[in-house]
Amino acid sequence: QVQLVESGGGLVQAGGSLRLSCxxxxxxxxxxxxxxxxxxxxxEREFVAAISWSGARTYYADSVKGRFTISRDNAKxxxxxxxxxxxxxDTAVYYCAANIRGGDLRSFGLYDYWGQGTQVTVSx
Numbered sequence: 001q002v003q004l005v006e007s008g009g010g011l012v013q014a015g016g017s018l019r020l021s022c023x024x025x026x027x028x029x030x031x032x033x034x035x036x037x038x039x040x041x042x043x044e045r046e047f048v049a050a051i052s053w054s055g056a057r058t059y060y061a062d063s064v065k066g067r068f069t070i071s072r073d074n075a076k077x078x079x080x081x082x083x084x085x086x087x088x089x090d091t092a093v094y095y096c097a098a099n100i101r102g103g104d105l106r107s108f109g110l111y112d113y114w115g116q117g118t119q120v121t122v123s124x
Contacts, residue, residue: 002027002113004096009118012086016122020081022096022115030074033099036081037108038092038120048094049081050105059105064090086122093117 008020022034035050049070050059058070069082079096097111104110 002029002032002098004098004113004115006094006096006115006118009094009120011121011123014087014122014124016086017082017084018086018120020083020094020096020118020120022079022081024077024079024098028074029072029077029079029098033102033105034070034072034079035097035099035105035108035111036070036079037095037097037111038090039095039117040092043092045095045108047106047108050099051079052105061106083120086120088122088124091120091122093119 003025005023012018031053033052036048037045038048039045047061049068051070051072055072067085072079095117096115098113100112
């Protein structure tokens with residue numbers, strides 16, 4: 001079992017920045033691809049970013065490309081999401097997830113472990 005705990009969310013003005021962290025425990029995530037998803041009220045959960053187990057490959061939703069950066073520190077068993085130039089439409093609960101089985105990292109159905117989420121609110 002892998003436990004994932006997100007942190008770093010909060011309230012920020014449009015144009016500001018936040019850095020989300022996802023700390024894993026129970027098992028090393030060094031061999032897992034990791035992803036970030038978000039869900040706004042009344043909307044479906046959507047893909048934000050993903051990173052391969054080594055960190056060599058990253059993937060982003062078009063809506064965040066150029067503003068968000070996903071990274072990982074396998075020695076710390078932690079994944080990060082640096083969010084810059086935040087917009088009100090980025091407001092959502094952000095979830096960290098671990099993918100064991102591979103496949104399309106943009107598909108939330110292929111993730112095996114999920115954190116509880118952290119709220120990000122961007123005011124205009």
